[in-house]
Amino acid sequence: MKGSRGIKSVILLLTLLAFNIVDVKCQLTANFYEKTCPNLFQVVWKQVRIAVMNEMRMGASLLRLHFHDCFVNGCDGSVLLDGSGSEKLALPNQNSLRGFDVVDTIKSAVESSCNGVVSCADILAIAARDSIKLSGGPSYGVLLGRRDGMVANQTGANSNLPSPFDPLDSVISKFGDQGLNLSDVVALQGAHTIGLARCATFSSRLFNFSNTGAPDSTMDTSLVSQLQSLCPVNGDGNKTTALDQNSTDLFDNHYFKNLLNNKGILLSDQELYSSNLANSTTKSIVESYSNDQHLFISNFINSMINMGNINPLTGSSGQIRTNCRVINS
Numbered sequence: 001m002k003g004s005r006g007i008k009s010v011i012l013l014l015t016l017l018a019f020n021i022v023d024v025k026c027q028l029t030a031n032f033y034e035k036t037c038p039n040l041f042q043v044v045w046k047q048v049r050i051a052v053m054n055e056m057r058m059g060a061s062l063l064r065l066h067f068h069d070c071f072v073n074g075c076d077g078s079v080l081l082d083g084s085g086s087e088k089l090a091l092p093n094q095n096s097l098r099g100f101d102v103v104d105t106i107k108s109a110v111e112s113s114c115n116g117v118v119s120c121a122d123i124l125a126i127a128a129r130d131s132i133k134l135s136g137g138p139s140y141g142v143l144l145g146r147r148d149g150m151v152a153n154q155t156g157a158n159s160n161l162p163s164p165f166d167p168l169d170s171v172i173s174k175f176g177d178q179g180l181n182l183s184d185v186v187a188l189q190g191a192h193t194i195g196l197a198r199c200a201t202f203s204s205r206l207f208n209f210s211n212t213g214a215p216d217s218t219m220d221t222s223l224v225s226q227l228q229s230l231c232p233v234n235g236d237g238n239k240t241t242a243l244d245q246n247s248t249d250l251f252d253n254h255y256f257k258n259l260l261n262n263k264g265i266l267l268s269d270q271e272l273y274s275s276n277l278a279n280s281t282t283k284s285i286v287e288s289y290s291n292d293q294h295l296f297i298s299n300f301i302n303s304m305i306n307m308g309n310i311n312p313l314t315g316s317s318g319q320i321r322t323n324c325r326v327i328n329s
């Protein structure tokens with residue numbers, strides 16, 4: 001009697017599952033492609049290594065792509081789609097995001113090794129992990145099983161991605177919208193320990209900041225002079241400088257040491273330490289990361305996993321794109 005009721009409930013549950021009546025929250029896993037693409041990690045690593053050896057900055061560019069993917073419709077490869085509604089044309093991305101050709105190269109290599117099983121969204125997550133490692137940072141077990149989205153969301157890119165001109169309260173709320181907390185805000189901005197920024201993204205701090213008639217007082221005066229000559233009024237807004245002037249290509253905690261010395265490049269960087277709101281929110285976290293590289297690294301890995309978990313498409317949602325730039329026909 002009891003046994004048969006047990007079997008009946010199992011059958012009922014299986015039926016509900018089969019018809020998707022009970023919503024199973026699919027989780028990403030570390031070994032998702034173990035059977036279907038056993039050489040995946042070697043294939044991606046090889047291509048990311050070639051790209052970074054060819055141009056050191058590419059590691060930073062690939063890491064940023066994963067971030068800009070995840071903040072718009074979740075980590076679904078939507079940032080890679082071409083076309084008139086492309087996220088590539090959104091304000092935070094245009095003339096700024098790079099590495100798309102490298103992603104194509106990685107995807108081709110992956111397809112040759114195991115056709116039609118690995119998503120573009122997962123390739124971005126693995127390439128970001130490998131880029132951090134190749135920049136002298138830590139490695140970690142990246143979680144996989146994302147599928148690719150069917151739409152780009154240009155308005156979503158414009159509204160969800162933080163701007164370098166955003167005050168700290170907007171940055172905190174944009175991260176909050178993605179389910180990320182204060183530790184994530186600070187740790188993830190530590191990605192600015194590598195890579196470059198264009199004059200257009202910080203030159204408003206250099207001459208007549210907020211119509212004060214003077215540079216931003218929270219920028220070190222010798223850094224101000226140096227950047228004034230790189231980025232004169234009406235100069236080339238596409239010229240670049242290092243986000244971490246101390247150890248540009250090395251993934252370390254110097255970004256946070258810079259903030260303590262008023263050497264953040266972007267307004268949004270320095271706000272983590274110097275804004276009024278920082279006193280009660282992010283300043284103490286910046287101090288702790290600047291003092292303790294291990295704490296930064298371990299929180300950064302945790303926050304990368306959190307960011308990589310933003311709204312993934314799993315199960316039978318979305319698709320596995322053949323070409324990362326277009327949805328399958």
Ligand code: HEM
Nearest residue numbers: 060061064067096162163164188191195196197198201268
């Ligand atoms: C408040 C949050 C953030 C803002 C406002 C911001 C803004 C920016 C801006 C303006 C640039 C320079 C782009 C250009 O000059 O074209 C940049 C570069 C970069 N960002 Fe962020 N970012 C933020 C958070 C993050 C996060 C969370 C990551 C990754 C986890 C990240 C990774 C990078 C990297 C690696 C670069 C250098 C890219 C390269 O050299 O190609 N950023 N960011």
Ligand SMILES: *[C@@H]1O[C@H](CO)[C@@H](O)[C@H](O)[C@H]1NC(C)=O
Nearest residue numbers: 073151153155156157159160
């Ligand atoms: C685009 O992104 C916004 C903001 O996250 C969201 O509200 C909207 O539903 C998205 N649109 C599409 C078509 O995915």
Ligand SMILES: *[C@@H]1O[C@H](CO)[C@@H](O)[C@H](O)[C@H]1NC(C)=O
Nearest residue numbers: 180181182183184302303306
């Ligand atoms: C943020 O979330 C992490 C878990 O991902 C937790 O360990 C940490 O304490 C939280 N930080 C804050 C400031 O709430």
Ligand SMILES: *[C@@H]1O[C@H](CO)[C@@H](O)[C@H](O)[C@H]1NC(C)=O
Nearest residue numbers: 207208209210211212213214
């Ligand atoms: C700064 O900009 C404001 C508004 O455009 C202007 O009135 C002021 O004269 C400028 N100050 C300097 C020193 O250029």
Ligand SMILES: *[C@@H]1O[C@H](CO)[C@@H](O)[C@H](O)[C@H]1NC(C)=O
Nearest residue numbers: 095198200235236237238239
């Ligand atoms: C940067 O270069 C692009 C072309 O590569 C140009 O369209 C854009 O206007 C330039 N941006 C700035 C801020 O000078």
Ligand SMILES: *[C@@H]1O[C@H](CO)[C@@H](O)[C@H](O)[C@H]1NC(C)=O
Nearest residue numbers: 244245246247248254257258
């Ligand atoms: C980087 O910072 C260290 C101290 O943390 C200092 O000794 C070194 O000179 C700095 N290097 C550059 C290029 O600023």
Ligand SMILES: *[C@@H]1O[C@H](CO)[C@@H](O)[C@H](O)[C@H]1NC(C)=O
Nearest residue numbers: 273274275276277278279280
């Ligand atoms: C925040 O701290 C700075 C000094 O670090 C101080 O000048 C400022 O008044 C503080 N603001 C608030 C709102 O506590």
